[in-house]
Amino acid sequence: MKFTTLLVPLALLAACASATPTPELVTAREAYYRAEHAPESRLAPASLLSARQALDRAEAAHKDDAQSNKERSLAYVAQRRAELALIDGKTQAQRNRRAEIDRQYEQTQTKRINASQDQVRNLNAQLYSQGQRANQSEQELQLERQRTQNALASLERVAQVKEEARGTVVTLSGQVLFLSGKSELLPSARDQLQTVAKALIDQGDSRSISIEGYTDSRGDESANMTLSQQRADAVRTFLISSGVPAERMTAVGKGESSPVASNDTAEGRANNRRVELILSNQGSNGRMNSNSHDEH
């Protein structure tokens, strides 16, 4: 020992040489170095500390009695402790990873539950508004039916209304509308036609209207044909001016044809002088009428 204090560098060299560690201690040192520098071992600090202490004991045994069985055995234990520190670190890393995965699972599930709750809420809202809308359209339908009935009722006050195979036929008496042999509307006829126009508009459908003029059988046949056409035209023109869309209406003169009563009596002839408005069953929304179309 005295000798070593004299020559320090040599002494160190000598110390190293004299105290050659056992292979077990060398392995233990390497194992500890690996464990200490592995990123996982930070996750198992207690195990790493225990490995450090085991290595310290082995080093102490080496210093105390180099190459001894005790050094060998303690180094063996230290090596195992270092390995265990690494294993424990890996175990903890797995545990952390699992916690993160489980957290993600919970999050995804929560998100999904929230999403389906939102979905249910939206569906409920949709159902509710659909229900509201259904109620509304039911009410509208009822209103429209009412309007149609009102329109028909007002029509029946000024004219005859019949349901026939060709459609709803509104018959206006010629006597009320025109002077004999003339095609200008009488002032009193205007009020009636106004009612008819209003009824046609109020009814709210868009069925086409055929306006047909008829005369009795007295007089020249072709003159009657012309007159009936002019009268139908006059009615059509008036209805247009009252707001009934022109494209819905066509005017036709039918002359003496299709009498509804005998031309032999004054009363019969009066009935034959007439203008008929035929609301066709064919064409758009004939919903008021259940009659079939096939007779046309």
Add this chain to the structure above:
Amino acid sequence: MKTTLLSVGWLSLVLAVGCGGSAMPVAKVADSKATIRAAEEAGASNNPQATLHLKLARDQLNQAEALINENENDRAALFLNQSQADAEVALGLAHEDKERSATQASLARLQQLQSSNPNNVNSATSPDPTRPDTVR
């Protein structure tokens, strides 16, 4: 006769221990045995590396017990330390395996949830809760 002779023998052994060498490492033997059992129960035999350490632990325990019989208690204690260290490594490996497969299970569960997620969220049709269990 035989038993008295044996007990006299034990007594002399105890006396010899009491007077001269170190005490029998009884606690270390118990510790080592307990750790070996714990490693076995944790499934160490399913892992080749853990199986090796388990074998080392048992061998060193046997050596220690033989040394104890020869009253070599100090040397026995060293073997018991080594046996204990190997048993702990086997136990640690078994725990790591368990943790790893639990992580795999968690991951599979998450992936399954994620893969079934878009269908359930984006379509208005009702989700299909009967599927997941059968796939697993």
